[in-house]
Amino acid sequence: MLDIQWLRRDLAAVVARLETRQSPQPFLDVAAFERLEAERKSLQVRTEELQARRNAVSRRIGQLKGAGQHAEAEAAMAEVGAIKAELEAAAARLESIQAELQALLLAVPNLPQPEVPVGPDESGNVELRRWAPHGGYGADPAPLPFAPRDHVALGERLGLDLETAAKLSGARFALLRGPIARLHRALAQFMLDVQTTEHGYTECYTPYIVHAETLRGTGQLPKFEADLFAVRRGGAHGDEAVVQYLIPTSEVTLTNVVRDTILAEDDLPIKLTAHTPCFRSEAGAAGRDTRGLIRQHQFDKVEMVQIVHPQRSHAALEEMTSHAEAILQRLGLPYRVVLLCTGDMGFGAARTHDLEVWLPAQGAYREISSVSNCGDFQARRMQARFRNAQGKTELVHTLNGSGLAVGRALVAVLENYQNADGTITVPEALRPYLGGAERL
Structure with missing residues (x-):
């Protein structure tokens, strides 16, 4: 706010x-x-x-x-x-x-930082850098020596079952069986291990259902209620019904741990991560990416959150972007980093870096992580403060980012590591999580 x-x-x-x-x-x-x-x-x-x-x-x-x-x-x-x-x-x-x-x-979004490029939509975004294996920074993805299959065709051979998921829950849900389920789990475990053991985040297990006040704290309510899944319980036998919400991201729960709190300055920075399912109805996104795993109502994500001193939030944004990049580099996935323009930024962000991974079947980069500096926007809504060296209270700054979206990382691994016979070479970073398997 x-x-x-x-x-x-x-x-x-x-x-x-x-x-x-x-x-x-x-x-x-x-x-x-x-x-x-x-x-x-x-x-x-x-x-x-x-x-x-x-x-x-x-x-x-x-x-x-x-x-x-x-x-x-x-x-x-x-x-x-x-x-x-x-x-x-x-x-x-x-x-x-x-x-x-x-x-x-x-209902008012955060103000873009002065250096954010002005633009109406994604056409105004600015590429900051790109990276590809065997070429490093500035390199373009190497083309596959055969016509690439998309992740749905590849995934079905490994246990991706969209038809049964639709029978169970409707469109935009997925059922993973066998090898593809193991690969999905391996990706999440790998991401958590890197963020906790190498980047200093504390792993958390958070609730998946929250009160409305929690969502107001991070800005999902009241503006984006139509994109949330509501859970109604009670209301029988004269009891008053309670409406809660499934989390759209663990940014909500991780950031709200400091709500209505006055921290000591020495407590900062606080760095938290969690692997959770995320639930989004995406009411305004009908017709986009309806095939496969790109845009699902339920998906998994490893989230990064930092609660920092106001003087450090710009540096923290760069640091968190590098933490997301590290996952892509360790997986050997080509990507680029994009600075979002004013018209493409999220509601609570003052500056956002998107990481876009290369998908050979689409011949395009697609978002796999969004890292945002929210400044004191969320902190003011949450009344999250710290006591400075002069004994006065100040609002903290909050940042969040994906480290990474697990389903989209799965898509990227399937498409970038596919072989001509439809098998998937397992990235070296994931082999310890798959019993040493080199190919699926």
């Missing part, structure tokens, strides 16, 4: 930054904000006037009684009572205004 003081100091500048995300900007109802702010200021001025009048009249009551002016004292007491009633009404309205302002701000 944005600092409301930014809007109060320079609303035009904030709106101009929002315009770089989408023009005309649909996020902030400027007229409603200005109307509420004007009423708030008027009520505060009136409140101060009433308080001063109440104090002055209250002091006179004793004097009037002492002077025997009982009628005048009664009138003064009546005026104090009327002032009290007006003050209570003003306080109630101020509380209501604050709630309305809060609701407006919850």
